[in-house]
C-alpha cells in the first residue's frame with residue numbers, strides 16, 4: 001500500500017479532537033467559575049447576614065449602654081443642675097444597662113461624681129473641656145449638643161472602654177445654658193458579649209470591628225475588637241453609633257469557596273472534556289470510516305459495472321455461446337450468440353437443461369461423462385458433444401465449464417461456453433475421406449486398404465484362418481471412356497463398386513486403387529488351405545458373374561437429351577491366400593497383381609491364383 005493511499009488516511013489524529021476538548025474546557029471553566037462565583041456570592045450573603053445581625057446587636061448594646069445617661073440627665077434637669085442622691089440612682093441604674101460599667105456626672109466638664117467610685121476614683125476631678133485632660137468628644141458633645149461616643153481608649157483606671165458623653169443643658173430658649181456632661185463608661189469587650197461575636201468565630205468566621213478616625217486619615221483603621229484571624233476579602237457592614245460609624249468586617253477563616261469542592265468540580269470538568277474529546281474522536285473516526293467504506297463500495301460498484309459491461313460486450317460479440325446453469329443444470333443465462341448457433345432465443349432456453357437439446361443417446365453419454373466432474377465440483381474443458389439445432393440438425397460443440405460455488409463451497413451451478421465446431425468437424429471428415437477414401441466411389445483407397453490388410457494379417461495370424469486378396473482389373477475399360485466419355489466411365493466404376501460390395505460380407509473390404517483397378521480383402525475363410533482356396537475361388541467367380549451383368553449407363557447426348565447406354569463388361573481377377581505375417585503386404589499385393597495379369601493373359605474375364613497357391 002502506498003503512503004498516500006486512502007486506507008492510511010482513515011485513522012483520525014487525536015489533535016483533530018483538540019477543538020472539542022478546548023470548547024468543552026471553556027464551557028466547563030465558565031460553568032465552574034460561575035458556580036464558584038455563585039456559591040461565593042451565597043457565602044458572602046450568609047456572611048453579610050451574620051455581620052448585619054451581629055452589627056445590629058453591637059449597635060443595640062452600645063445604644064442601650066448609652067441610654068443609661070438619659071435618666072441621669074433627666075434628673076439633673078429636673079433638679080435644675082443640683083440633683084440629690086445621684087450616686088444612689090446611678091448605682092441602681094447600672095445593672096439595668098448591660099455594657100454600661102460606670103456613670104459619671106461632670107458639671108462644667110469636670111468629673112465630680114462617678115459610680116462605682118471605688119475603681120474609678122482617679123477620674124474624679126478630671127476636666128474634660130479644658131487643660132491637658134480635655135476630651136475631644138466631650139467638647140464635641142458640648143458644642144453640638146449631641147451625645148458623643150469616644151473610641152475605645154485605655155482608661156486611667158485600667159481597661160479599655162468607650163465613653164459616651166451626653167451634654168446636659170438647662171433651661172430653654174435664650175436662657176438655655178450648658179450644665180455639663182453625663183458620661184457612661186462602656187467597657188470592652190464586656191459590651192460586645194451579648195452581641196455574641198464568639199458565635200461568629202465558632203461558625204468559622206474571622207471578624208474585625210473597626211472604625212475610621214473621623215478626624216484623621218480615613219484610611220487608618222482603628223480596631224475595636226477582633227477574632228485574631230486575618231481577614232480575606234471580607235464583607236463589611238456599618239454599625240452606626242453616635243457621632244460615627246463602626247464597621248464590622250467578616251470573612252471565613254479558610255477563605256471564600258470550598259477548595260475541595262472546586263478540585264472535585266475541576267476534576268469532573270476535566271473528565272467531561274476528555275470524554276467530549278473522546279466522543280468527538282470516536283464519532284469523527286466512525287464518520288470517516290463510513291465515508292471510506294462508502295467510497296470503496298462505490299469504487300467496487302463501478303468496477304463491478306465495468307466488469308459486467310466487459311462480460312456483456314464479450315458475450316455479445318463472441319461467436320461462442322456463453323451460458324450459466326443452476327445447481328439442477330437448468331439454464332439461467334444464455335448469451336445472444338445462441339441464436340446464431342442453434343436458432344433458439346436466450347429466453348427460450350431458460351429453464352431447459354443442456355441434455356434436452358441433445359439426441360437421447362448423446363444426452364445419456366454426456367451425462368455419464370460429466371457425472372464424476374460435477375460430483376467433484378470440478379471444471380471441465382473441451383467436452384465434445386452433439387447438440388440439435390432448432391431445425392433438428394446435429395451440431396458439434398466443444399463445451400467447457402467451471403463450477404459456481406457460494407462462500408461455503410456449495411455448488412450453485414456452472415457457467416461456461418459452447419463453441420460450434422460443426423464446420424471444423426465436417427472439414428476434418430472431408431480431409432479424412434480424401435486421405436483414406438477414393439473420391440469417386442467412396443471405397444477405401446490404397447492407404448486405408450493397406451492398413452486393413454495389415455490388420456487382417458495379424459488377425460489371421462492369431463485365428464489361423466486363411467484370408468484372401470483379390471486383385472481385379474476391368475477388361476477393355478478404355479474404349480468405353482473413349483467412346484462415351486469419362487463421365488460414363490465413372491458411372492460404370494460406381495456400379496462396379498456397388499456390385500463388388502454386394503459380393504462380400506460387411507467385414508470384408510472392397511477398395512479401389514485407381515483407374516479400373518479394384519482390390520478385395522476377404523478376412524477369415526477357413527483354417528484349411530484347400531477349403532479356403534475353394535471359398536476364395538467361389539467369391540471370385542461370383543464377382544465375375546456379377547460384373548458380367550449388363551450396365552445401363554445414363555448420358556446426355558449431343559443435342560442435350562439424357563440417354564441410356566447398355567454396356568457389357570468383364571474383369572480379370574488375381575487371387576492369393578494369406579495367413580499371418582508369412583509375407584509382407586507389398587509382396588502379397590504383388591502376388592495378387594501378378595495373378596491378375598496372368599488372368600488377363602489367359603484371355604480376360606477369368607480368375608487366376610498366384611503361382612504359390614496353385615502349387616499347393
Ligand SMILES: Nc1nc2c(ncn2[C@@H]2O[C@H](COP(=O)(O)OP(=O)(O)OP(=O)(O)O)[C@@H](O)[C@H]2O)c(=O)[nH]1
Nearest residue numbers: 474475476477478479481486487489490514515516
Ligand atoms: N472414366 C474413368 N476412366 C479412368 C479413370 N481412371 C483411369 N481411367 C481410364 O481407365 C483406362 C484404363 O485402361 P487400361 O486398364 O489400361 O486398359 P483397358 O482398356 O482396360 O484394357 P485392359 O486392361 O488391357 O483390358 C484408361 O483409359 C484410363 O484413362 C477414372 O477415374 N474414370
